[in-house]
Structure formats: structure tokens, C-alpha cells
Amino acid sequence: IAADRTQPGGTFYFARNRDVRSQARHTCYKGVAETLRAEGARAKIVQGTVPVNAVDIMGFSVGARFSDLAAARSAVLPGAICEHFTSFGGDLREDRSQMPLTEFLRQGAAGASGTVTEPRAIQAKFPLPSVHVHYRRGCSLAEAFYQSVASPYQLLIVGDPLCQPWASPPPLQVDGIQQNQTVSGVLEFTATANPPTLVESEPIDLFIDGRLVARFPSGKTVKFNTAGITDGYHELRFVATSSDAIESRSRVVLSIVVDNDPTAGLELSLSPLPVAEFDEFVVLTATAPNGESPEPVGAASVGTEPTDGEPGEIGQANQAAGEASPEASPSGKTVIFEHSGQELGRATLQGSDVATASLRVPANKLGSGPLRLRARLESGIQAVPQWMVVR
Numbered sequence: 001i002a003a004d005r006t007q008p009g010g011t012f013y014f015a016r017n018r019d020v021r022s023q024a025r026h027t028c029y030k031g032v033a034e035t036l037r038a039e040g041a042r043a044k045i046v047q048g049t050v051p052v053n054a055v056d057i058m059g060f061s062v063g064a065r066f067s068d069l070a071a072a073r074s075a076v077l078p079g080a081i082c083e084h085f086t087s088f089g090g091d092l093r094e095d096r097s098q099m100p101l102t103e104f105l106r107q108g109a110a111g112a113s114g115t116v117t118e119p120r121a122i123q124a125k126f127p128l129p130s131v132h133v134h135y136r137r138g139c140s141l142a143e144a145f146y147q148s149v150a151s152p153y154q155l156l157i158v159g160d161p162l163c164q165p166w167a168s169p170p171p172l173q174v175d176g177i178q179q180n181q182t183v184s185g186v187l188e189f190t191a192t193a194n195p196p197t198l199v200e201s202e203p204i205d206l207f208i209d210g211r212l213v214a215r216f217p218s219g220k221t222v223k224f225n226t227a228g229i230t231d232g233y234h235e236l237r238f239v240a241t242s243s244d245a246i247e248s249r250s251r252v253v254l255s256i257v258v259d260n261d262p263t264a265g266l267e268l269s270l271s272p273l274p275v276a277e278f279d280e281f282v283v284l285t286a287t288a289p290n291g292e293s294p295e296p297v298g299a300a301s302v303g304t305e306p307t308d309g310e311p312g313e314i315g316q317a318n319q320a321a322g323e324a325s326p327e328a329s330p331s332g333k334t335v336i337f338e339h340s341g342q343e344l345g346r347a348t349l350q351g352s353d354v355a356t357a358s359l360r361v362p363a364n365k366l367g368s369g370p371l372r373l374r375a376r377l378e379s380g381i382q383a384v385p386q387w388m389v390v391r
Contacts, residue, residue: 002078002079003077003078003079003110003163003165004079004163004164004165004167005164005165005166005167005168005169006079006165007165007166007168008058008077008078008079008165008166009042009056009058010042010056010057010058010059010077010080011041011042011043011044011054011056011057011058011059012033012036012041012042012043012044012058012059012060012132012136013043013044013045013046013051013054013057013059013060013061014026014029014032014033014043014044014045014046014060014061014062014129015045015046015047015048015049015050015051015060015061015062015063015064015067016029016045016046016047016048017047017048017049017062017063017064019049019063019064019065020063020121021063021064021065021084021085021086021121022062022063022064022085023063023121024063024085024121024122024123024126025063025085025123025126025128025129026063028128028129028130029045029061029129030045032128032129032130032132032133033045035130035133036132036133036136039133039136039137041136042056043132049062049064049066049067050062050064050067050068050069050071050072050074051069051072051074052072052073052074053072053073053074054072054074054075055073055074055075056075056077057069057074057075057076057077057080057082058077058079058080058165059080059081059082059131059132059135059136060076060080060081060082060083060104060109061082061083061084061085061127061129061131061132062083062084062085063084063085063086064084064085064086065086065097065098065099066098066099067084067099068099069082069104069107070107075107075108076104076107076108076109077108078108078110078165079110079163079165080108080109080110081109081110081111081112081131081132081135081141081144081145081159082104082107082109082111082112083101083104083112083113083114083126083127083131084099084101084104084114085121085123085126086098086099086114086115087115087118087119088100088114088115088116088117088118089101089112089113089114089115089156090113090114090115090116090154090155090156091114091115091116091117100114101113101114101156101158102158105158105159109159110141110159110160110163111141111145111157111158111159111160111161111163112157112158112159113126113127113145113155113156113157113158114155114156115154115155115156116154116155116156117154119154119155122151124149124150124151125149125150125151125152125153125154125155126149126155127145127148127149128148128149129148130147130148131144131145131147131148131149132144134147134148135165135166136166137166137246138164138166138167138168138246138248139164139167139246140161140162140163140164140167141159141160141161141162141163141164142157142161142162145157164248167246167248168242168244168246168248169240169242169248169249169250170193170194170201170240170241170242170248170250171193171194171250172191172192172193172204172238172240172250172251172252173191173192173193173252174189174190174191174192174238174252174254175189175190175191175192176188176189176190176221177189177236177254177256178254179254179255180255180256180257180384181254181256181257182256182257182258182259183226183256183257183258183259184226184258184259184260185225185226185227185260186223186224186225186226187223187224187225187226187256188221188222188223188224189221189222189224190219190220190221190222191204191206191216191218191219191220191222191238191240191252192218192219193218193240193250194218194240201218201240201241201242201243202240202241202242202243203215203216203217203218204216204217204218204238204239204240205238205239205240205241206222206236206237206238206239207235207236207237207239208229208234208235208236208237209234209235209382210235210237218240226258226260227260229258230258230264230379230380230381230382231258231259231260231261231264231265231381232257232258232264232265232266232376232380232381232382232383233255233256233257233382233383233384233385234255234256234257234258234382235253235254235255236253236254236255236256237251237252237253238251238252238253238254239251255384257384262289263289264288264289264381265288265289265381266286266287266288266335266375266376266377266381266382266383267286267287267288267383267384268284268285268286268287268373268374268375268383268384268385268386269284269285269287269386270282270283270284270285270373270386270388271283271285273388274387274388274389275388275389275390275391276363276388276389276390276391277363277390277391278363278364278368278390278391279363279364280362280363281360281361281362281363282360282361282362282363282366282388282390283358283359283360283361284337284344284358284359284360284361284373284375285356285357285358286335286337286347286349286356286357286358286375286383287354287355287356288333288349288354288355288356288377289353289354289355333348333349333355333377333378333379334346334347334348334349334377334378335347335348335349335357335359335375335376335377336375336376336377336378337359337361337373337374337375338373338374338375338376339366339371339372339373339374340372344359344361344365344373345359345361346359347359363390364390366390367390368390368391369389369390370387370388370389371387371388371389371390372385372386372387373385373386373387373388374386
């Protein structure tokens with residue numbers, strides 16, 4: 001993340017030695033280094049298995065069983081790809097006879113690779129040194145690797161696949177919409193990419209809740225009738241794509257709350273906030289105005305004790321308890337509670353002027369760290385997602 005789209009400096013290093021691991025591809029080093037230099041990058045070919053006193057490593061290729069950068073007083077910059085050509089770099093069991101690829105990650109690389117079983121000294125099974133050329137031209141880490149490996153069947157690639165230190169996305173600005181704005185009726189906005197002095201862009205794509213709904217030219221004022229979507233929370237994602245071969249993308253993500261019908265809508269609240277302990281329960285409560293009152297069914301509860309288990313147990317426990325099953329009150333509005341795209345459980349709204357539905361979940365079923373929890377009705381109305389931390 002520290003490197004993404006920053007056009008970093010640094011140097012690409014290629015270590016050459018007499019080992020067959022190096023000989024299988026080190027004849028490529030000169031051409032790759034020349035290409036990188038021609039495109040404005042720094043590249044060095046060094047003798048041995050590691051560059052010494054190199055504190056600016058932005059890419060590193062070597063063929064060796066071991067390559068100890070720390071011992072050589074060298075340092076890896078954020079976003080770098082480091083990889084070595086050896087038999088078992090992807091075998092992550094302890095006490096192996098060769099350095100695992102994870103050592104490069106510990107030293108700070110954004111990505112590394114290694115084979116999981118004996119590949120022989122066959123270059124096609126490993127990245128060509130040109131992996132650094134693709135990366136330097138703006139491709140993502142995953143794109144760079146898979147454009148440089150002809151036969152990746154034994155190769156394990158580990159790291160941040162979307163890291164793009166040299167991507168050049170077109171600047172993108174959206175006017176007419178504010179973050180978390182409540183809107184109704186016709187909404188007018190203008191999305192502008194690609195000032196004339198910068199890279200040309202393709203038409204701008206608009207995704208609503210993850211679905212592509214429109215494509216329009218940069219700078220055009222667009223009228224959007226919000227009556228065409230449900231009331232409640234929606235995510236608008238504007239995406240601009242550069243017209244070059246890399247097709248780098250920039251995006252602006254804005255959240256809105258549609259309020260065309262005062263009797264519709266849904267709100268989500270969480271307890272405890274802002275932090276829940278790992279052995280506590282988290283209560284999710286959805287509130288809707290002017291809800292119809294079905295037969296009382298009580299609050300839903302997922303599990304009885306905070307215990308370890310498979311994620312699938314969450315929904316199963318809720319149904320087994322017979323609580324808040326949507327079939328229990330067909331005329332009621334069913335709220336679906338979600339976490340990371342998975343359904344946690346369901347409960348039925350109760351009440352006359354204001355209807356509520358609650359779900360009680362063991363915090364350890366949600367995982368630890370920051371959590372984004374959601375609630376929606378079967379009709380499609382969504383509440384604004386809420387954040388909390390499980391500690």
C-alpha cells in the first residue's frame with residue numbers, strides 16, 4: 001500500500017553466479033537490465049548471490065539456494081518483487097535445505113515465488129527476469145508474474161497480487177455528490193477524468209452496489225433518477241480506465257442513502273461499541289420506520305456460547321433454534337444480517353410505529369480486528385453498514 005501508484009525510485013538487481021540455478025536464465029539479465037534503463041529505471045547486474053550494501057532494492061532476481069539480504073546489509077523497498085530460482089522455495093515446511101520464499105517477504109518484499117516440488121533447472125517453470133519490466137511498466141504484481149512464467153504448474157506465488165507501484169491511472173473527480181449524502185428524486189453529477197495534459201481515458205463506468213449500470217464520457221453531466229433503485233444505502237463506484245495497453249484504473253467510491261419514501265428505510269446499530277471482546281456477544285439491531293407488526297417471534301440468537309467452530313455453524317445454529325425463521329411470519333419483513341458477504345442470520349421486524357429486529361452473535365464467530373457489518377431487507381433495502389472492532 002505504501003508503494004501503490006507512487007512511481008518509486010529504487011534499483012532492480014540481478015545476481016549472477018556459477019550455480020546452475022543462475023545459469024538457467026542469467027543470460028537474460030543483460031537484455032532486461034538494458035530495457036529497464038531505457039525506460040528510465042536503474043538496474044544493476046552483480047556477481048554472487050546477493051547485492052551488498054544495497055538499500056534501494058525495488059526488484060531482485062537470483063539463482064541460489066540461499067540469498068541473505070539482511071546479512072549483506074541490503075534492504076528491500078515497499079512494493080518490490082524478489083524471487084530466486086531454486087528447487088523448494090515454495091516448500092514451507094520447517095528445516096528445509098533451501099531458503100523459503102517467505103524470507104523475502106519478511107525482508108519487506110511485496111511478492112515472491114518458489115516451487116513446491118523439484119522442478120529441475122527448467123527456466124520455463126520460473127519467472128523470466130522480465131517480470132520486473134512488466135511490473136515497472138505499470139502492471140500489477142500478479143499480472144507481472146503471470147506474463148513472465150510459461151509453465152507455472154509447480155510455482156507458488158505469494159504476496160499482494162494487486163500491488164501496482166508504477167500504475168498511471170487517470171485522475172478522476174466526481175462533482176454533485178457528497179459522501180454519505182441523503183438523496184431523493186433526480187440526482188445530477190459530473191464525473192471527470194483525464195485533464196487534457198494527462199493520460200487519455202476510456203468512458204467512465206458507473207457501478208451501483210457492484211453492478212455495472214452505465215457508461216458515459218468524461219465531463220458529461222448525468223441525470224440519475226433514484227426512483228429506479230430501492231430506498232436505503234447504496235454504493236456508487238466510478239471507474240476510469242486509461243487507454244494504454246496496461247489499462248490502469250482509478251476509482252471514486254461514494255455512498256448515498258436514497259430517501260424517496262419516508263415509510264421505507266432501514267438502520268443498523270451495533271452493541272457493544274466501538275470494541276467487543278473476543279468472548280462477548282455482539283448484538284446487531286435493525287430498525288425500520290412504520291413497520292408492520294407480525295406475530296412476535298423474539299430476537300434471533302446465533303449459537304449459545306462463544307466457541308470456536310466453522311463459519312457455516314452460524315446460520316445452522318440460528319435455524320436449529322427455531323428463532324426468527326422467515327417462514328414463521330410470512331407477512332413480516334425479514335432482515336438479513338451479513339458479514340463479509342456471508343449471511344449471519346435472519347430476524348423478523350416487530351413493532352408498529354418503529355419496527356426492530358435483532359441478532360445476537362458470538363464475537364469469536366466474526367473474527368478479530370475491524371469488522372464491517374450489514375443489514376438488508378429481502379426487498380433490497382439496505383442499511384448503512386456499520387463498523388466495530390473485535391479484540
